[in-house]
Amino acid sequence: MAEIIDFAEVQEARRKARVRGPERENLERAAQLMRENLAAVAAELADAPRGEQGELLTRVERLAALIRYAMRMLGETTDTGLDGPASIRSR
Helix, strand or coil, rough: CCCCHHHHHHHHHHHHCCCCHHHHHHHHHHHHHHHHHHHHHHHHHCCCHHHHHHHHHHHHHHHHHHHHHHHHHHCCCCCCCHHHHHHHHHH
């Protein structure tokens, strides 16, 4: 008799097992700090001179990628977004 395995359940269990206790708290704090930094950079971008906007946009992209990665580590999302393998190679 064949046994059906739900890979989504297995992956979710692995994610939860990976990040627990103090490590999870540290990751949550880091993700929150990155969100605050993203908000600050977005505010700077609104008033920045044209010459500085490129650097600020690069910061926005990197912070967004780090936040998505932290969210995946915390098991809050499985979306790879723009920080998947193809976009990482292009940098």
